[in-house]
Amino acid sequence: MGAGGDITFWIAFSAGILSFFSPCVLPLIPSYLTYITGLSFGQLQEAHPGAKVRLTVLFHSLAFIAGFSAVFISLGALAGIASSNFQDHMREGMVWVQRVGGVLIFLFGVHMSGLFHFGVLLGEKRVQIHSKPSGFVGTFLVGLAFAAGWTPCIGPILGAILALAAGTTGNAAKGVMLLAVYSAGLGVPFLVSGLLFHSFLAFFNRFRKYIRLMEIFTGVLLMVVGVMLFFNLFGRLSGYLYQWLPVTG
Numbered sequence: 001m002g003a004g005g006d007i008t009f010w011i012a013f014s015a016g017i018l019s020f021f022s023p024c025v026l027p028l029i030p031s032y033l034t035y036i037t038g039l040s041f042g043q044l045q046e047a048h049p050g051a052k053v054r055l056t057v058l059f060h061s062l063a064f065i066a067g068f069s070a071v072f073i074s075l076g077a078l079a080g081i082a083s084s085n086f087q088d089h090m091r092e093g094m095v096w097v098q099r100v101g102g103v104l105i106f107l108f109g110v111h112m113s114g115l116f117h118f119g120v121l122l123g124e125k126r127v128q129i130h131s132k133p134s135g136f137v138g139t140f141l142v143g144l145a146f147a148a149g150w151t152p153c154i155g156p157i158l159g160a161i162l163a164l165a166a167g168t169t170g171n172a173a174k175g176v177m178l179l180a181v182y183s184a185g186l187g188v189p190f191l192v193s194g195l196l197f198h199s200f201l202a203f204f205n206r207f208r209k210y211i212r213l214m215e216i217f218t219g220v221l222l223m224v225v226g227v228m229l230f231f232n233l234f235g236r237l238s239g240y241l242y243q244w245l246p247v248t249g
Contacts, residue, residue: 067143
């Protein structure tokens with residue numbers, strides 16, 4: 001894997017974290033946790049919950065993460081396959097596929113920053129599950145539904161990563177890896193929030209006033225990534241990083 005690929009993985013992981021802190025996800029974490037675990041809010045917010053509560057949160061959170069990861073990774077595979085097919089049939093034109101991906105990511109960033117809102121990104125298409133099926137399979141299904149909830153916040157970020165997968169990867173395996181890293185970036189803070197719910201509530205009360213600033217930062221970051229993809233700057237940046245950072249192996 002080239003140096004450029006290393007940077008795209010870091011971008012994907014960071015995008016997952018930014019998705020977690022978006023206004024469509026972060027404020028809903030307490031509701032999601034009580035819904036998927038079946039535990040009360042009081043049980044979750046105990047400073048020192050018992051082992052049974054922790055294990056319930058752990059396993060249901062992992063099942064939930066597996067659910068939305070399955071959807072995102074499948075989309076990554078499709079993006080990688082599309083990229084591979086373009087390379088097979090019009091290899092010399094792949095630069096235009098990359099540039100189109102860069103333009104899409106830039107437009108996603110414009111939307112996220114609030115400079116201009118595109119109507120196609122504003123519609124919220126969410127799969128609702130009013131009665132959660134029991135057990136870990138039920139929690140997995142809720143994760144699938146969460147991934148299908150194409151909200152105005154997480155949609156542009158996920159769309160940008162899919163465009164990045166199509167523009168920089170050459171096969172389904174690389175698309176899968178890129179979206180698996182994105183899913184990890186979204187899943188890890190979710191898992192930590194569940195296991196440390198008492199601390200998460202304290203953090204959220206302090207952080208929520210900065211959610212809009214995080215949204216603007218995410219939009220600007222996506223615009224930068226779009227420009228870099230359009231002008232094929234990932235490889236050049238990687239070269240600079242490898243000159244300044246010690247690399248072993």
